[in-house]
Amino acid sequence: MKELKILYLYPDLLELYGDYGNIQVLKYRIEKRGLKPIIDRYCINDNAPDFKSYDIVFAGGGADNEQSILSKDLLKYKDSIKEAVNSGVFFLLICGAYQLFGKYYKGVEGNIVDGLNVFDYYTEAITDRKKRCIGNIVIETTLNGNPYKVIGFENHGGQTYGISNPFGKVLYGNGNKFGDTEEGFFKTNVIATYLHGPLLSKNPGITDYIIKYCLDRKYNENIILEPLDDSFENACRNQLLEKFKNPQ
Numbered sequence: 001m002k003e004l005k006i007l008y009l010y011p012d013l014l015e016l017y018g019d020y021g022n023i024q025v026l027k028y029r030i031e032k033r034g035l036k037p038i039i040d041r042y043c044i045n046d047n048a049p050d051f052k053s054y055d056i057v058f059a060g061g062g063a064d065n066e067q068s069i070l071s072k073d074l075l076k077y078k079d080s081i082k083e084a085v086n087s088g089v090f091f092l093l094i095c096g097a098y099q100l101f102g103k104y105y106k107g108v109e110g111n112i113v114d115g116l117n118v119f120d121y122y123t124e125a126i127t128d129r130k131k132r133c134i135g136n137i138v139i140e141t142t143l144n145g146n147p148y149k150v151i152g153f154e155n156h157g158g159q160t161y162g163i164s165n166p167f168g169k170v171l172y173g174n175g176n177k178f179g180d181t182e183e184g185f186f187k188t189n190v191i192a193t194y195l196h197g198p199l200l201s202k203n204p205g206i207t208d209y210i211i212k213y214c215l216d217r218k219y220n221e222n223i224i225l226e227p228l229d230d231s232f233e234n235a236c237r238n239q240l241l242e243k244f245k246n247p248q
């Protein structure tokens with residue numbers, strides 16, 4: 001039976017706004033295709049994971065305090081994570097994790113949290129706790145050449161600069177910074193985004209993009225994923241897209 005290995009980073013610290021749901025959706029849609037998901041969790045001071053042996057590495061959102069707590073531990077893996085990204089392992093990074101893969105994150109107190117510098121963007125929070133990008137958000141991305149609307153929820157003080165390739169164009173909401181036209185960061189094997197939701201529960205097309213990418217890479221095939229009945233997800237999406245169709 002074909003299998004996909006998933007590494008879930010800091011599930012006890014990067015767990016804001018139900019981001020764990022992304023793991024549940026990946027597991028569900030992998031199993032629905034008769035495939036086997038293998039999910040490992042990594043917490044601070046656990047044995048060093050072999051990042052390159054995984055198909056997907058996932059990390060969710062986190063408050064400033066938790067980002068500071070785990071930063072020192074995460075930096076231990078700077079080189080092996082870079083190697084894994086360059087070898088094609090898929091990284092799904094939400095909000096706080098997205099920020100920590102850049103050069104640095106400057107928190108709301110002005111404290112600098114060193115990032116992995118895997119990518120050359122950087123993030124600085126506005127030093128006013130009341131000024132945060134909070135609310136529903138819709139962006140449009142392109143997956144395998146096809147446009148796809150991505151629906152989510154954002155809640156971040158951090159404003160991200162220096163993005164070379166955004167995940168999508170903002171149709172509703174803020175994005176990488178207040179009033180931005182771009183959101184997130186995207187490479188073939190990296191989706192880094194501010195979208196909570198959880199992201200994958202509202203966007204089945206993203207989940208299937210990740211699963212197909214990983215299967216094609218692992219088994220050296222051009223796999224056609226068996227379509228699932230997404231009528232419920234699509235009904236919810238259509239209702240939300242209707243609700244948020246006019247920019248603020």
Ligand code: GLN
Binds near residue numbers: 062064097156157
């Ligand atoms: N602490 C970071 C910020 O406020 C990330 C928040 C999050 O992960 N939702 O921007």
